[in-house]
Amino acid sequence: MNTDKHTPLALIAELTHRCPLHCVYCSNPLELDTRSLELSTAEWSKVFREAAELGALQSDFTGGEPLARPDIVELVSAARAAGLYVNLISSGLPLDEARLEKLVAAGLDHFQLSFQGARPEIAAEISGTTTHGQKLRVLEWLGRHRVAVTLNFVIHRRNMEQLEEMLAIAEASCATRVEFANVQYYGWAFANRENLLPTREQLDTSLEILKRAQERLRGKMRIEYVVPDYYAKFPKACMGGWGRKLMLVAPSGEVLPCHAARVIPGLTFENVKARGLREIWESSPAFQKFRGEDWMQEPCRSCDRRGVDFGGCRCQALLLVNDAAATDPVCSLSPDRNKVDAILAGVAVAPVAVVTESKPEWLYRVNPA
Amino acid sequence: MTPDLNSKPQLAPGCRLNEETQQPRVLLMPEKALRLSGPSLEIVERCDGKRTVREIIAELQKIYDKAERQKVETDILGYLALLNDQRAVDFI
Numbered sequence: 302m303n304t305d306k307h308t309p310l311a312l313i314a315e316l317t318h319r320c321p322l323h324c325v326y327c328s329n330p331l332e333l334d335t336r337s338l339e340l341s342t343a344e345w346s347k348v349f350r351e352a353a354e355l356g357a358l359q360s361d362f363t364g365g366e367p368l369a370r371p372d373i374v375e376l377v378s379a380a381r382a383a384g385l386y387v388n389l390i391s392s393g394l395p396l397d398e399a400r401l402e403k404l405v406a407a408g409l410d411h412f413q414l415s416f417q418g419a420r421p422e423i424a425a426e427i428s429g430t431t432t433h434g435q436k437l438r439v440l441e442w443l444g445r446h447r448v449a450v451t452l453n454f455v456i457h458r459r460n461m462e463q464l465e466e467m468l469a470i471a472e473a474s475c476a477t478r479v480e481f482a483n484v485q486y487y488g489w490a491f492a493n494r495e496n497l498l499p500t501r502e503q504l505d506t507s508l509e510i511l512k513r514a515q516e517r518l519r520g521k522m523r524i525e526y527v528v529p530d531y532y533a534k535f536p537k538a539c540m541g542g543w544g545r546k547l548m549l550v551a552p553s554g555e556v557l558p559c560h561a562a563r564v565i566p567g568l569t570f571e572n573v574k575a576r577g578l579r580e581i582w583e584s585s586p587a588f589q590k591f592r593g594e595d596w597m598q599e600p601c602r603s604c605d606r607r608g609v610d611f612g613g614c615r616c617q618a619l620l621l622v623n624d625a626a627a628t629d630p631v632c633s634l635s636p637d638r639n640k641v642d643a644i645l646a647g648v649a650v651a652p653v654a655v656v657t658e659s660k661p662e663w664l665y666r667v668n669p670a
Numbered sequence: 671m672t673p674d675l676n677s678k679p680q681l682a683p684g685c686r687l688n689e690e691t692q693q694p695r696v697l698l699m700p701e702k703a704l705r706l707s708g709p710s711l712e713i714v715e716r717c718d719g720k721r722t723v724r725e726i727i728a729e730l731q732k733i734y735d736k737a738e739r740q741k742v743e744t745d746i747l748g749y750l751a752l753l754n755d756q757r758a759v760d761f762i
Binding site for chain 2: 448
């Protein structure tokens with residue numbers, strides 16, 4: 302057993318898998334938790350207390366759409382009472398200004414509002430519903446309340462041309478932080494990957510635009526950029542390392558090391574209804590599985606970077622080379638990097654003008670029962 | 671930017687210290703937490719929108735009366751500028 306003591310910094314609370322949007326890149330698993338399985342208000346409150354006792358500082362309320370929980374205001378109060386900082390990661394609906402006011406009064410610290418693009422048409426295409434106007438209204442209300450605001454633009458080949466327009470929305474708003482997050486290829490995004498992966502040229506242009514914006518807006522707005530790791534030389538330190546910094550509680554109460562961990566065969570996840578969060582974090586087999594370095598294969602095992610990126614992402618290794626213990630194949634040192642290059646070669650042949658004009662055949666995310 | 675000595679630093683929305691009973695003390699902010707101790711904690715505790723930068727400097731010069739006064743001032747101005755870059759502090 303791995304006995305390294307790690308303290309989780311944040312609890313990712315997937316409050317529900319229900320969502321009014323149907324985004325083609327949703328990070329939820331393909332098999333969603335149903336409403337009847339969701340933890341109650343009291344059960345979540347216990348999870349928040351246990352997370353704080355374990356040393357977690359922050360809670361990320363996410364989903365699905367966390368606002369789909371009728372008890373969302375009580376949940377914010379409960380997390381604050383437990384001593385946690387509360388981030389709400391939301392599409393901005395269903396919400397009106399009165400409900401927002403209650404959330405802020407309950408102690409909401411940070412509202413992270415997602416956007417599917419800079420224009421209503423692309424937002425509708427990606428989310429399979431009409432949302433853009435509502436998001437702009439939410440942004441206006443947020444400016445009247447004392448809460449930190451981050452805009453999160455999820456970017457990909459269909460909306461990367463709108464980067465300057467997205468920046469303009471951010472600059473005209475009350476946000477002090479903006480994230481441009483390239484789609485990560487898991488769950489629904491993996492199924493829609495060929496229509497989402499940007500070209501190398503798009504990526505290079507986006508890097509230039511955002512570097513200039515970072516310089517121009519220094520001291521006014523923090524700009525974060527998440528690049529698509531298929532184009533990277535080294536993998537991302539996924540979740541800051543397996544079971545090192547983060548834990549996720551799914552709507553049903555199962556505790557996972559990351560959003561996508563259910564794709565890995567052979568892992569069983571324990572439930573907060575049956576066992577305390579501390580025991581699960583410290584000793585459950587799923588958290589121990591890829592903690593530390595004992596599980597690593599070459600080239601990770603002897604690599605100087607193994608303490609930097611922890612071998613990359615286990616779910617990506619499973620999805621691309623069918624071995625969750627393999628080096629993340631996006632790594633230039635991986636013997637399987639050619640598989641990622643082959644995927645990128647397919648992207649390179651499609652000229653941008655063609656890919657942005659006709660609407661692809663999307664697989665839209667469904668809603669749980 | 672160098673903060674104006676007459677401005678009053680205030681923690682930005684969504685940026686707050688954890689409770690005094692919680693250890694270690696940290697400045698909580700969107701997607702970040704800064705661990706604070708000694709002078710950094712003493713500065714952040716005084717970013718209340720009431721004290722001016724000049725007053726904060728004077729108070730810390732009193733606490734650290736063995737340190738060189740100019741050095742204390744330079745360090746505080748540098749730290750406040752850093753917090754402003756991180757969007758943790760506004761000057762009103």
